[in-house]
Amino acid sequence: MMFELRRLHPAAIIFNILKSVKDLFFSLLIILVATDFTVFIIALGAFTVLASIYGFLSWYHFSYYVTDEDLWIQYGIFKRTKRSIAKNRIQSIDLTESVIHRIFKLTRVQIETASGGKQAEAALSAVSFQDALGLRNALKNSGESDVEIPEETYLAKKEITFSRLLLTGITSGGLGIIIGFIVVGLSELEELIPETVYDYTYEWLITASIILIVLIIISILAIIWLLSILWTLIRYGKFTIQRTENELFITRGLLEKKQLTIPLHRIQAIGIEENILRQPLGYAFIFAEIAGGNTDGKLADSTILFPLLHKREINAFLNEFVPDFSWKEEDVEWTKPPTAALPFYYVRSSLLFLVASIAVFIFYPTFAWIPLVLFLLSLGLGWLHYKDAGFHLTSDRLLLRYRFIKRITVLVYQKRIQAFGKKNHALERKRGLASMSISILSNSGGKHYHVKNLEEKKIDQLSDKIAYRTKLE
Amino acid sequence: MRQPPKHTIDPRAVNVWKISASIYLGILWLILITLAVFAVRWDWSFTYIIGAMLITILLSYLFIFLFPKLRYRRWRYEIFEQEIYIQHGIFIQTRTLIPMIRVQHVDTEQGPIMKRFHVASVSISTAATTHMIPALSEEDASDLRDRISQLARVDEDDV
Numbered sequence: 001m002m003f004e005l006r007r008l009h010p011a012a013i014i015f016n017i018l019k020s021v022k023d024l025f026f027s028l029l030i031i032l033v034a035t036d037f038t039v040f041i042i043a044l045g046a047f048t049v050l051a052s053i054y055g056f057l058s059w060y061h062f063s064y065y066v067t068d069e070d071l072w073i074q075y076g077i078f079k080r081t082k083r084s085i086a087k088n089r090i091q092s093i094d095l096t097e098s099v100i101h102r103i104f105k106l107t108r109v110q111i112e113t114a115s116g117g118k119q120a121e122a123a124l125s126a127v128s129f130q131d132a133l134g135l136r137n138a139l140k141n142s143g144e145s146d147v148e149i150p151e152e153t154y155l156a157k158k159e160i161t162f163s164r165l166l167l168t169g170i171t172s173g174g175l176g177i178i179i180g181f182i183v184v185g186l187s188e189l190e191e192l193i194p195e196t197v198y199d200y201t202y203e204w205l206i207t208a209s210i211i212l213i214v215l216i217i218i219s220i221l222a223i224i225w226l227l228s229i230l231w232t233l234i235r236y237g238k239f240t241i242q243r244t245e246n247e248l249f250i251t252r253g254l255l256e257k258k259q260l261t262i263p264l265h266r267i268q269a270i271g272i273e274e275n276i277l278r279q280p281l282g283y284a285f286i287f288a289e290i291a292g293g294n295t296d297g298k299l300a301d302s303t304i305l306f307p308l309l310h311k312r313e314i315n316a317f318l319n320e321f322v323p324d325f326s327w328k329e330e331d332v333e334w335t336k337p338p339t340a341a342l343p344f345y346y347v348r349s350s351l352l353f354l355v356a357s358i359a360v361f362i363f364y365p366t367f368a369w370i371p372l373v374l375f376l377l378s379l380g381l382g383w384l385h386y387k388d389a390g391f392h393l394t395s396d397r398l399l400l401r402y403r404f405i406k407r408i409t410v411l412v413y414q415k416r417i418q419a420f421g422k423k424n425h426a427l428e429r430k431r432g433l434a435s436m437s438i439s440i441l442s443n444s445g446g447k448h449y450h451v452k453n454l455e456e457k458k459i460d461q462l463s464d465k466i467a468y469r470t471k472l473e
Numbered sequence: 474m475r476q477p478p479k480h481t482i483d484p485r486a487v488n489v490w491k492i493s494a495s496i497y498l499g500i501l502w503l504i505l506i507t508l509a510v511f512a513v514r515w516d517w518s519f520t521y522i523i524g525a526m527l528i529t530i531l532l533s534y535l536f537i538f539l540f541p542k543l544r545y546r547r548w549r550y551e552i553f554e555q556e557i558y559i560q561h562g563i564f565i566q567t568r569t570l571i572p573m574i575r576v577q578h579v580d581t582e583q584g585p586i587m588k589r590f591h592v593a594s595v596s597i598s599t600a601a602t603t604h605m606i607p608a609l610s611e612e613d614a615s616d617l618r619d620r621i622s623q624l625a626r627v628d629e630d631d632v
Contacts, residue, residue: 291600418601420570422474429566439601446601463474467556467570 003066003138008059011104012126016055024051064124066138071111073122085121089113092261093136099255107132111139153244156320160239160307168236168285168308169229171277236307243321250305262303266291268440269447270325271302271410272314279407282311288322289410289442302442325411332399334390335462340431341453342386348452349382350375381405389451391436393462398438402451410449414466416440422459432456474568478551478558485590486548486608490541492586498533505529550606552617554624557597559604575599576625581614597621 028047032040054077062075070084094110101107109124109132127135160168237254248262269289278284286309287302309317311329318326337345353375361368388403398417401409417438424434434456439448509522540563549560557571577600583593593614596605609617 415574417572418575418599419572419604422568423562423565425565439599441600446599448601460475463570 003135005063005065006131007063008124009104009106009126009128009131010059011100011106012062013052013055013059014100015125016058017051020051020054064122066135071122071139073124083122085111085113087139090121090139091263091266093139094261095132095257095259097257101126102257105129109135154242155245156243158241158306158317158320160236164308165233165236165239166229167283169232171275171281171283171308172228172232232307236304239307241306241321248305248321250303260303262288262290264322264324267322267325268416268442269410269412270305270318270322271408274407274409276405278308283308284311284314285309286314286317289440289447291441291443324413327397327399327411332392334392334401335454335458336390337386337453338433338455341433342383344428344433344453345386345389346379346382349385350378353378385452389454391451391454391462393465398462398466400438400449400451402449408449412438412440412449417466418446420463420466422456422463424456428453429456434459436462474558474570477568478549478560480550482545482548482550482606483592483608483610483613484545485592485610487541487545489586489590489592489608490544491537494536494541498529498536501529501532548607552620552624557604557621559606569604571597571599571602571604573621573624576621579618579621579625581618583611595621 024047028040028044031043057077058075061077061080062073064071064073066072066087070086071090072082072084074080074082090111090113092112094112096108096110097106098108104126105128106126107129109127111122111124113121124135234254234256236252238257239252240250242249243264246264248260248264250258250260250262252258267288268291271287271289272284273287274284285307286305288305290303305321306317315326315328353371357368357371357375360371385403388401388407390401392399396414398412398414399409400412401407418441419439421437421439422434423437428434432455433453435450435452436454436459437448437450439446441447505522505526509526511517512519512522543563544561547561547563547566551558553573555573557573557576558568559571560566560568577598579598580596581593582596587593587608591611592608593611594605594607595609595614595617596603598604606617
């Protein structure tokens with residue numbers, strides 16, 4: 001036995017309790033709203049006792065060990081489960097430390113196999129740091145011997161500088177997201193605020209000078225913006241990427257520390273994303289699509305390899321960390337949509353706003369300028385979509401570029417393509433146009449990339465090159 | 474992708490689609506008729522019900538009489554040694570190439586209506602996508618399934 005049977009660190013009890021609190025939070029809230037206070041206190045007391053007992057018992061019954069071949073985990077209070085995970089199936093071992101973990105010098109260990117999905121194959125919620133390192137060694141050492149594997153040598157390492165981190169925060173789209181949250185939040189709040197407060201504020205707003213109101217709005221926006229910067233600092237602080245012969249290691253986070261392991265051979269595609277603020281400044285971030293395993297955060301299913309790089313640095317970065325996927329923008333000859341495709345791009349991006357403009361014009365003519373401005377902006381966006389779309393095929397790799405709001409450039413190996421599609425409707429066929437799509441594997445299942453309204457014959461040529469095609473009959 | 478795939482699906486597919494569409498629309502008609510009966514009983518306004526009926530008549534024509542035929546005409550497939558080539562779509566024509574080495578499993582499926590017409594569907598799954606050939610004769614479907622699974626077995630690449 002390489003790694004003796006043991007329990008998690010007792011702090012796991014805290015995590016178990018917290019998890020029950022999270023799961024039952026709403027039922028408690030309902031009790032608080034629906035009944036009187038004494039009932040709530042009694043329920044809360046009973047809940048706390050039960051959750052503690054449950055937390056303790058699940059900790060007591062959870063244990064794990066490593067043999068020569070497998071990782072074994074056994075758990076369950078009433079229904080005992082024993083699960084084995086073959087060592088050679090394990091893809092990555094990720095360590096995450098929340099604030100609570102860091103107080104006790106612990107870490108959460110997540111073990112992923114190729115089977116994708118959001119849930120980790122095995123998660124050990126609280127393991128002391130020493131145990132975690134020992135466990136990692138034991139799992140990577142898939143032989144019979146107990147010999148320590150030599151400390152891995154890092155071929156490359158890149159850390160984010162503070163100024164770069166700040167720039168990431170300033171140019172992040174977080175601004176928009178937070179504004180969205182606040183707008184939604186306010187509309188919800190409306191329900192809760194008593195009428196009188198509402199009336200009072202309203203009167204005050206009318207009497208206060210316009211300048212004051214503008215100042216308040218500006219300062220609210222500024223605060224929102226600062227919050228989004230702060231969020232970026234916390235999330236991507238101390239971002240470090242390191243490379244060994246076969247793996248990438250990513251560490252990030254100021255409060256919650258995350259450590260990801262990415263086996264290089266599981267990378268399906270590498271992409272560059274330029275949002276509308278960063279593109280004029282020449283900045284972008286790099287992401288990877290990985291088959292199965294890591295889910296880096298819940299919002300994005302692509303894994304971020306580096307939060308912010310300048311155009312000039314991208315090639316060097318790719319050469320160093322994912323050499324198979326490096327390319328030079330200068331060498332790329334984009335196959336772009338023909339001029340005949342431009343009307344399709346305009347219609348697609350602006351149709352909604354055109355309809356909205358007409359509707360608003362009919363019902364509220366005084367406000368018609370709002371959708372009209374949006375309509376003009378959307379025409380501009382349509383032109384950008386047209387200008388940015390394209391593909392480029394080299395001997396074994398396919399490079400795609402398209403824009404929705406952000407400009408995305410993706411590099412895929414031909415052999416990684418799971419399906420190749422061509423689509424067109426009657427109007428497009430008449431003009432010799434078609435849209436293409438490729439599907440690749442990502443950690444959330446399939447990921448599909450589309451480039452719209454290209455020349456049909458160019459797509460046919462592309463498919464001929466991609467196709468293996470030996471005829472069967 | 475210049476030439477469409479060679480093989481058409483089984484013509485009985487049209488009947489299968491017609492019947493299954495009839496069932497869905499039949500339910501819609503039942504609801505509408507019930508509402509109409511209520512409307513007569515309690516003097517509700519007829520405008521909406523007549524509007525809904527007109528829409529349902531149009532839908533019935535489209536889904537029971539027009540679309541199945543068009544869909545059948547468009548549906549084509551062809552199997553090569555190294556890939557599967559599929560075409561479908563009534564308005565938006567889609568042609569898809571699936572490399573054989575990416576195929577993870579092939580299933581044949583048969584619902585009760587399909588069983589009655591002795592047809593079955595074949596669904597082809599890669600790690601990222603699933604593609605379904607909707608109706609082949611039972612023998613063709615199982616032949617195709619066996620052939621694809623044999624061809625797909627050749628290469629064991631990672632993912």
